[in-house]
Amino acid sequence: MSDRAKQRPLIDIKGCSVTFPNVKALDDVSFTLYPGECLALAGENGAGKSTLAKIIIGAYKGDIKSFEVDGQDVLNKNYNVKMSQQMGIAVVHQELQLIPELNGIENIFIGNYTKKGMFVDWKALKRKAQEILEFLQCDIPLEVPVKKLRMAEQQIIQLAKAIVVKAKVVILDELTAVLQESDIENIFRLVRLLKAQGIGIIYISHRLDEIFEVCDRFSVMCDGKLTHSGNVADIDKDKLITMMIGRELKQVFPKVNTKLGETVLELKNFTSEKAFKNIDMTLKKGEVVGIAGLVGAGKTELINSIFGSYPLKCGNLFLNGRKVKIKSPIDAVKNKIALVPDERKRLGLILGADIKTNTSLVSLRRYKRLRGLFLDHKREAKEAFLMCEKMKLNYSSINQKAGKLSGGNQQKIVIGKWLLEEAEIIIFDEPTRGIDVGAKSEIYKLVNQLTQEGKSVIIVSPELEELIGLSNRVYIMFEGRFKGCVEGDAITQENIINKMLGV
Incomplete structure (x- = not known):
């Protein structure tokens, strides 16, 4: 018998089914989470991951055979969100659950204020907040509105909220989707820190590499059923993908279109006050041009300036050889330029x-x-x-x-x-952010279809595999400038990374 099997599960659900109108969201699902482990909950969008998470936190009811939280039967106790929080279950969402105008201390302790007589004891709360940040080994200004903090710092505030309520179970729901690489590494460190304290982690992410970096076990959901479970060490990425989508995902990237036409877009000396300088770029009919670079390199600002939504200091834009002024998105739309933004829910x-x-x-x-x-x-x-x-x-x-x-x-x-x-020209800013591996494949095929139809595509992506697999050429940005352009056999991870780092 393994050491884990001897432990009492933090979450133990057997035979859970949930039915919505015309949809069976969960079908006889059994799920366990043990202390001190990080369990990856994987599956395509719509597979049932969110529904199961909402059952665990008491937001949804279901037809369940048995349900225990840390050994306590909650099946017949009017289990709800408040009760789950009292029993030590916390959720840290990708989409911030903070009040932007309140500071870090106010957000961490909201609903759990310590009082001194009739008034909130802010000194005591500040001491507690600092103790939590020391435990997390993070230094974040606590007395400024959280809207002024970096995204990664706001996520740490959300994690601190979970620690305040002495969470035994923490559900991390796509936490890293909007973070840069160094911040993601810090999240991994924090996950390991929480595991060492005996806290159970349910890790939901479409970034499969993260599962192999930080998770101990995995559970795969497909069409409302829990179809596979096991130890992460026993599988690889390809096997996990096959489990998730029920088939091998061969040739994820379709063959790049090589039947290119004339130049449809040209930038000359494109310069913004702070974000980028002296950018020269061309795009041909039927071509995919990728733009790579670290966070802060100026990629998003550049493509938004093409679309007329970011101010330009100087430079010229040519469409089919004709000089055009794009002063606003309305001008861009009139000239058949489209932008698929990185934050589709807020901007798209x-x-x-x-x-x-x-x-x-x-x-x-x-x-x-x-x-x-x-x-x-x-x-x-x-x-x-x-x-x-x-x-x-x-x-x-x-x-x-x-x-x-x-x-x-x-x-x-x-x-x-x-x-x-x-x-005719479609600009994609992180086109597959927050979507599952099967849907990614569909987006890739769609990009290829667009180029076959003679449309031209610009793609900004933090995933080098994506840029390498889709692009005819890749421009690399470093500190607001193009460091180089690679094409053909030169589009390799090594070449791109070296230029991204300024080498």
Whole structure:
């Protein structure tokens, strides 16, 4: 009998099923988490990971045979979110659950303020907060509004909140999706620190390399069922992918289009006040151009300046040899330039609106009639439906809210709205952020399809594998300048990394 088998599980669920209208979200799932382990909960979007996590924290009810938290039966005790928190279960989300205007101390202890008489004992709370940060070996200013902190520092504040409530179980939900490499390494360190304290970690991430870096065991979900479990040391990345999507994912990257046309976009001496300088770049018809660089190199600012949403100090932009002024996104849209932003939920979609509205939003002028007083809603709905079918969207109706879709399907809508607008140059900023491995493959195939149709693509991505697999050429940025450009057989990880580091 293994040492783990002798331990009492922190979470022990047997035979859990959850059914929503027309969907079985969980199907007879059994799940255990032990003290001091990090368990990867893996699976494609829509596989049931979030539903299981919400069962664990008491946000959802289900048809469950048995459910114990740290040895206590909670099945018949009106188990809810408040009760789960009292029993030591905490969640740290990718999307911040902080109040931006409050400082670190206020956010850490919100709902758990220590009082001295009638008043909050802020001195005592500050001492406790500093003790937690010392335990985490992190130095963060606690008395400024958290909105002024770096994203990584805000995530540490969220983790500190979990420690305040003396969590026995911490669910890390896509925590690293918006962090840079050095900050991710720090998260790994903190996970190991928490494990050493006997805290159980449920680690949800689409970045599969992280699972092999920090997790002890894995559980794979597919279509609401828990299909595979085991020790991370016993598998490799390819086996995990096969478990997740039910098939081998061969040739993840389609063959790069080599039938290129004339130059469609050219930048000359593109310069911004602080972000980038003297940028010269070309893009041909049917070509994919990648842009690599460390965080802060100026990549996002550069592509936003092409789209007219970031100020330019000087420089010229040419479309099909013609000098064009792009002063705003409206100018970009008129010139058939599209931008798929890195933060699709905040910048690419209206989450509370339906699929039809999000798909047709950029193209509303197409549906105006009677001198623009009315919209042809029938045509709008028809064309939105046809685009959703073309994008192979997994949805129930074009009237479904965009916020209810998985990350991969949301990304398809963001891309689809630009295809409906007939954009010729499509700029992708981190196109596969926060989406699962199967959906990534679909996005890659879509990029290839766009180039086969003669459209041109610019891609910014922190994943070198992505840039290498998709691009005809890759420009590398270092401290706001292009350090070089590689193409053909020279597009290698070593060449790109050396230039990213300024070598």
